Structures are given as C-alpha cells and as structure tokens.
Amino acid sequence: MKTILHLLLICLLFGSARAEWPHDNISQAVFATNVENRQPVNIIADADNSLGKIYFFTNIRNLTGESITHRWHYNNKVMAEISFDIKGERWRVWSSKNLWHTWLGEWTVDVLNQHSEVLLSKTFEYGSKDG
Secondary structure (H helix, E strand, O other): OHHHHHHHHHHHHHHHHHHOOOEOOEEEEEEEEEEEOOEEEEEEOOEEOOOOEEEEEEEEEOOOOOEEEEEEEEOOEEEEEEEEEOOOOEEEEEEEEEOOOOOOEEEEEEEEOOOOOEEEEEEEEEEOOOO
C-alpha cells in the first residue's frame, strides 16, 4: 500500500510541475538581458530602449533529433530566424536580437518545430527609456 501511495505522490508532483510548463515540450521560455552558464540572467517581461540586445531562452524537452526555430517579429515583419538541432532530452537554446533604439513597440518570438508549426509565442514591449 505504501508503494502505491508513493507512486501516486510522485505522479502528482511531476504532473503538476509539467502542468506549469508553457508547452508540453518547453519547460521554460523567457526573455533576458543575458545568458550565462546556459541559464537566463535578469529575466524580463518588458524592456526599455537603453537595452540594445535581448535574449530569448528556451528549455526544450523530449524533442531529441528534431529542430526548432526562434522567429523574431516586429511590426508584422520577420526580423530574424535562428534554428537549433535538438541533441538531447533536455536541450537549452537561446537566441538574441540587437535592437535599434527606434524599434519601439511589440516584439514577438515564435518557437517553431521542424514542420514550421508554432509551438509557443512570447511577446515583450520595447519602450522608450524617457517614457
């Protein structure tokens, strides 16, 4: 009986952690001011135009042998596409975009699978430091 309870508890713990993932195959997707030691540094939701570079970090799960792409959009225009080959069950990848101080407004990064299907989209607002 104890074994069954322990197994049930483990399933509940892992199930609830996975339920918090933004996607079944993405356990983390964040914007940051840097990436060090394969970890995002200073996670941000929005940025002012004193930051000239923004990173997008994703922690990919269970897609070994496939590829994903970070597609950066601004004003309905694709500004960059960076593709990654996934070589492990847990694979951390990041891309970055140098931003002109005049490129104010909404930026979106789509995470696409190898079939160009959008797995996840994340958005941040790039605003003027002066208000």
